Amino acid sequence: xxxxxxxxxxxxxxxxxxxxxxxxxxxxxxxxxxxxxxxxxxxxxxxxxxxxxxxxxxxxxxxxxxxxxxxxxxxxxxxxxxxxxxxxxxxxxxxxxxxxxxxxxxxxxxxxxxxxxxxxxxxxxxxxxxxxxxxxxxxxxxxxxxxxxxxxxxxxxxxxxxxxxxxxxxxxxxxxxxxxxxxxxxxxxxxxxxxxxxxxxxxxxxxxxxxxxxxxxxxxxxxxxxxxxxxxxxxxxxxxxxxxxxxxxxxxxxxxxxxxxxxxxxxxxxxxxxxxxxxxxxxxxxxxxxxxxxxxxxxxxxxxxxxxxxxxxxxxxxxxxxxxxxxxxxxxxxxxxxxxxxxxxxxxxxxxxxxxxxxxxxxxxxxxxxxxxxxxxx
Amino acid sequence: xxxxxxxxxxxxxxxxxxxxxxxxxxxxxxxxxxxxxxxxxxxxxxxxxxxxxxxxxxxxxxxxxxxxxxxxxxxxxxxxxxxxxxxxxxxxxxxxxxxxxxxxxxxxxxxxxxxxxxxxxxxxxxxxxxxxxxxxxxxxxxxxxxxxxxxxxxxxxxxxxxxxxxxxxxxxxxxxxxxxxxxxxxxxxxxxxxxxxxxxxxxxxxxxxxxxxxxxxxxxxxxxxxxxxxxxxxxxxxxxxxxxxxxxxxxxxxxxxxxxxxxxxxxxxxxxxxxxxxxxxxxxxxxxxxxxxxxxxxxxxxxxxxxxxxxxxxxxxxxxxxxxxxxxxxxxxxxxxxxxxxxxxxxxxxxxxxxxxxxxxxxxxxxxxxxxxxxxxxxxxxxxxxxxxxxxxxxxxxxxx
Ligand SMILES: Cc1cc2nc3c(=O)[nH]c(=O)nc-3n(C[C@H](O)[C@H](O)[C@H](O)COP(=O)(O)OP(=O)(O)OC[C@H]3O[C@@H](n4cnc5c(N)ncnc54)[C@H](O)[C@@H]3O)c2cc1C
Numbered sequence: 099x100x101x102x103x104x105x106x107x108x109x110x111x112x113x114x115x116x117x118x119x120x121x122x123x124x125x126x127x128x129x130x131x132x133x134x135x136x137x138x139x140x141x142x143x144x145x146x147x148x149x150x151x152x153x154x155x156x157x158x159x160x161x162x163x164x165x166x167x168x169x170x171x172x173x174x175x176x177x178x179x180x181x182x183x184x185x186x187x188x189x190x191x192x193x194x195x196x197x198x199x200x201x202x203x204x205x206x207x208x209x210x211x212x213x214x215x216x217x218x219x220x221x222x223x224x225x226x227x228x229x230x231x232x233x234x235x236x237x238x239x240x241x242x243x244x245x246x247x248x249x250x251x252x253x254x255x256x257x258x259x260x261x262x263x264x265x266x267x268x269x270x271x272x273x274x275x276x277x278x279x280x281x282x283x284x285x286x287x288x289x290x291x292x293x294x295x296x297x298x299x300x301x302x303x304x305x306x307x308x309x310x311x312x313x314x315x316x317x318x319x320x321x322x323x324x325x326x327x328x329x330x331x332x333x334x335x336x337x338x339x340x341x342x343x344x345x346x347x348x349x350x351x352x353x354x355x356x357x358x359x360x361x362x363x364x365x366x367x368x369x370x371x372x373x374x375x376x377x378x379x380x381x382x383x384x385x386x387x388x389x390x391x392x393x394x395x396x397x398x399x400x401x402x403x404x405x406x407x408x409x410x411x412x413x414x415x416x417x418x419x420x421x422x423x424x425x426x427x428x429x430x431x432x433x434x435x436x437x438x439x440x441x442x443x444x445x446x447x448x449x450x451x452x453x454x455x456x457x458x459x460x461x462x463x464x465x466x467x468x469x470x471x472x473x474x475x476x
Numbered sequence: 477x478x479x480x481x482x483x484x485x486x487x488x489x490x491x492x493x494x495x496x497x498x499x500x501x502x503x504x505x506x507x508x509x510x511x512x513x514x515x516x517x518x519x520x521x522x523x524x525x526x527x528x529x530x531x532x533x534x535x536x537x538x539x540x541x542x543x544x545x546x547x548x549x550x551x552x553x554x555x556x557x558x559x560x561x562x563x564x565x566x567x568x569x570x571x572x573x574x575x576x577x578x579x580x581x582x583x584x585x586x587x588x589x590x591x592x593x594x595x596x597x598x599x600x601x602x603x604x605x606x607x608x609x610x611x612x613x614x615x616x617x618x619x620x621x622x623x624x625x626x627x628x629x630x631x632x633x634x635x636x637x638x639x640x641x642x643x644x645x646x647x648x649x650x651x652x653x654x655x656x657x658x659x660x661x662x663x664x665x666x667x668x669x670x671x672x673x674x675x676x677x678x679x680x681x682x683x684x685x686x687x688x689x690x691x692x693x694x695x696x697x698x699x700x701x702x703x704x705x706x707x708x709x710x711x712x713x714x715x716x717x718x719x720x721x722x723x724x725x726x727x728x729x730x731x732x733x734x735x736x737x738x739x740x741x742x743x744x745x746x747x748x749x750x751x752x753x754x755x756x757x758x759x760x761x762x763x764x765x766x767x768x769x770x771x772x773x774x775x776x777x778x779x780x781x782x783x784x785x786x787x788x789x790x791x792x793x794x795x796x797x798x799x800x801x802x803x804x805x806x807x808x809x810x811x812x813x814x815x816x817x818x819x820x821x822x823x824x825x826x827x828x829x830x831x832x833x834x835x836x837x838x839x840x841x842x843x844x845x846x847x848x849x850x851x852x853x854x855x856x857x858x859x860x861x862x863x864x865x866x867x868x869x870x871x872x873x874x875x876x877x
Contacts, residue, residue, distance in 0.1 A: 233806035257806050295801070295811045295830040359606035361867030361875055369847050420798070427675070427837050431604050431845060432629040435674050435838050442675035442834070449801060449833060453808050459747035473746050 104393035104407075106386050111171075112178045118155055119179055123186040126151060129440035132187055136297045136443070143300055144263045149190040150222055152179075158196045159220025161204065161396065167217035173330060177337035177392030184341025187298045187443045191225045194260025197334045198228035199268045202279060202327035205399065206315045211281060215266070215314075227261035227284070228327060229269040229304050235456025236328040236408060237464050240321050246273030250308040251280055259454075261289055262300045269304075269311060270324050278316035279323060282309050296450035298443055322399035329399075329408045332455040333391035336411035339419035340388045342448050343381050346422035346441070350374065350429045357431075370429055377422055384418040387411050406468050413461040416452040423448040486524075486535040488542045494519055495546040502552075509554035513589045516547070522588045526572055530580045531588055538774045554590075559635060559820045563587040563594035565717025567640050567659075570710045574657070574698040583638065583659070595636035596714075597627040597660060597684055598707070602877055604629075605848050607642070607711075608651045608704055609867075609875065612686060614643035614658065621645075621658065621696070623666075623689040631842070633669045633682040634818050636662045640710060641691075642703050647873040654872055655703030659695040666690075676834045677814040714843045715782035716773065723763060729796040729824065729832060730759035736803050743803055752803075755796050762788050780856045783849040790839035790846055797832040804829050 108116070126148050134140035152158070160176040162168020169175075176197065183192050200219060203212040203226075218224040230241060244253035251271050261267060264284045271280050288305035315323055351374055354365030364370055391411035397404035423445040427434040434441045452458065466473060498519050502512045516522055517531045524540050526532025547553050557564070564587065571583055586592040603609040612625025623643055633639070639660040646654030660667070666689035671679035698706040726734055737744065737752055762785075769785050801808035812828035824832050840846040854860045867875050 231806050232809060257809055292809075293811045293814065295809055295833075297814070301809060358602075358876060359604065359609065360863070360865065361606075361609075361870070364605075367847075367863065369850065424794075424837065428840055428845070431841055432599060435629075435841055437673035437675055437677070439675075445675070445834070445837070449798075450809050453802060453805065457802050457805070459745050459751075459802070462747055463745060 106389040119182040153222025162220045168220040173395035180337035181341035184338035185345045191260035194227045195225035199226040201330035205323040205326040224265040227264035229255045231257045232259040240277040244271035246271040251306040255304045275316040280311035282311035332408040333395040336415040343419045343422035346426035384415045409461040419448040504552040569713040592637040597641040627684040651872040652704045657697045657703040657706040678817040715786040793836040797836040
């Protein structure tokens with residue numbers, strides 16, 4: 099087994115990127131503002147203006163080569179952005195477009211359609227949703243719910259993330275040439291919004307009926323591209339989960355320093371202290387696991403280290419995020435149980451993220467296979 | 477109905493006969509549930525250990541389970557009484573322990589029958605876990621008290637006819653000493669109930685503003701300044717009624733999770749199986765513990781064991797509801813309904829997995845947080861030294877707020 103360790107620290111450039119994203123989000127994406135969007139009091143849920151501002155900082159094209167109009171950085175940098183977006187539960191199509199679709203198109207290889215699309219996505223001109231169920235784990239079989247034929251794509255894909263405002267859909271479909279990835283104009287599809295547990299990430303069911311689409315790649319290359327996309331998505335999602343956990347921990351620590359019961363700050367009692375200390379330990383472990391996954395995320399489809407790192411990240415960090423958010427609600431007491439307090443937005447995001455791109459249990463099973471620890475007698 | 481002198485008939489067989497008489501005279505299939513309950517109350521079969529005329533027969537407490545089982549067997553136990561949880565679980569035992577005969581006569585029957593819903597005006601924005609820190613003032617004015625303050629997170633206040641209320645009547649003594657307990661008329665002028673939306677989307681609880689609310693002294697429960705002692709009775713009973721209702725095997729949330737497992741072979745993985753079985757075992761252990769607690773309670777007042785039952789209930793509910801969302805996979809990403817509703821009752825079973833997951837987060841906050849219950853167990857059961865109390869001998873008005 100390979101032992102060369104990934105760089106688990108943040109670079110100076112990454113910290114600068116973090117600072118500018120965080121400053122923008124502090125200004126334009128305060129929790130109260132997100133809540134107002136959730137309540138429909140501040141326009142549609144997806145904050146397209148904020149997304150444009152973020153694209154202005156280059157966040158949509160970080161791993162995209164400069165030649166294609168991107169920043170020529172990598173997934174490590176993108177992961178830092180994901181952390182900050184998680185910390186703000188920002189309702190922007192980063193995961194769907196800048197991660198899942200981008201990773202798929204980057205993995206496609208030589209394709210003028212992919213190159214042109216990546217350029218438009220990197221500049222913020224267009225967003226593209228990868229039409230797979232958000233729950234799909236990286237190792238899943240190539241989806242066969244959509245058929246590709248001469249007259250277009252037909253079929254349905256359920257629970258697609260970030261497709262509400264997407265300009266295009268990148269659709270895995272099976273045709274006479276076998277599996278393929280196809281690009282369709284989103285307005286040609288029927289998008290049925292769903293009532294979601296995570297109030298800040300919209301999901302739709304996508305219905306396709308002889309929908310015109312251009313093939314981007316077919317055959318084994320399409321399978322590889324999809325697998326790479328889901329695996330990269332799982333790695334980057336763990337960065338978002340880290341951000342969720344960090345917000346939950348930090349906000350709760352701040353609250354318990356000032357909330358007084360029994361004549362003293364609640365944070366001075368040993369019970370909450372120990373729990374927050376335990377949580378801090380988990381979050382710092384999560385940070386290392388996330389850095390590891392982000393560092394290997396750019397690798398090709400059969401890279402075992404990348405596969406393992408992403409599986410490990412989802413097996414570990416999704417639980418940390420859920421625990422952190424649950425602790426935030428609990429330790430805020432009655433206030434944490436109200437709609438007005440933003441803790442629930444993080445709870446809902448964390449719990450949904452724990453299902454997205456494979457549950458921890460599926461990732462543990464995948465890991466078991468990779469490290470030769472079979473479940474039962476042969 | 478002829479009421480035989482109680483003493484003569486108080487054994488299990490006599491009680492079964494009384495139950496049979498009530499059911500014979502009021503066929504559960506055709507009688508309005510309230511009427512049946514009224515007959516049951518009048519026959520002294522609501523709480524057999526209560527005095528005659530107050531829903532009981534002055535019988536040993538242990539015999540209540542005989543009565544309950546017999547009504548159940550005869551199909552005469554009405555469902556859907558969740559909205560009465562505060563009345564039945566907290567107000568009734570408190571009124572029984574501290575109420576005057578007049579108070580018992582006025583409140584117990586409508587409460588039992590379900591005519592009058594109760595709520596609990598305890599928590600305040602600054603006083604939750606530390607209930608004794610509360611600041612809602614009650615000032616005596618002749619035969620009345622004038623109450624001012626704000627309560628929060630009050631479940632069912634929008635439906636309630638009456639409230640149990642704890643107030644501060646003497647700010648110059650340490651916090652536990654200057655409190656007085658009242659029954660508050662929720663229709664009295666100055667009582668204002670505003671919905672407070674919770675993270676599930678609904679407004680099951682409320683903010684309650686009390687402005688110059690006049691409460692007759694006859695609605696005081698317990699002596700002036702004895703409010704903390706009275707509240708203790710309420711709180712002990714609250715824990716039992718939240719955590720201690722008996723149920724059959726696979727009752728409650730574990731039954732729902734087990735049902736999903738049975739009906740969805742495609743969702744099964746070894747890890748989820750392990751998690752499910754672990755929780756199934758824990759649910760069964762909790763069920764049997766609750767049953768034991770119920771049997772224990774039948775012969776005495778609730779002790780700190782109620783805290784254990786509530787603590788275990790909250791943890792189990794949360795773990796099962798969390799697992800259920802994961803069992804559902806992609807479906808777990810959706811929610812049934814975010815509409816702001818003001819429900820009559822908390823019906824976990826009637827809603828979706830996402831709702832159960834979110835609502836169960838409240839189980840470790842409402843009715844005393846799990847942290848506070850652990851403190852109670854550590855201190856009152858294990859006899860460990862208490863936290864150093866900086867506020868014990870300080871007059872309430874001088875406490876940091
Ligand atoms: C769904 C729901 C329904 C409710 N219904 C009612 C109702 O009908 N009537 C009513 O009066 N109230 C009701 N409440 C309020 C509830 O009783 C309080 O929220 C609860 O007692 C906690 O108080 P708090 O919110 O002020 O939290 P705080 O007391 O501020 O506690 C914050 C956190 O600190 C922890 N903590 C506090 N003190 C200590 C300590 N000494 N040691 C260790 N940890 C500590 C708590 O456990 C909690 O995690 C309801 C609450 C909920 C969530």
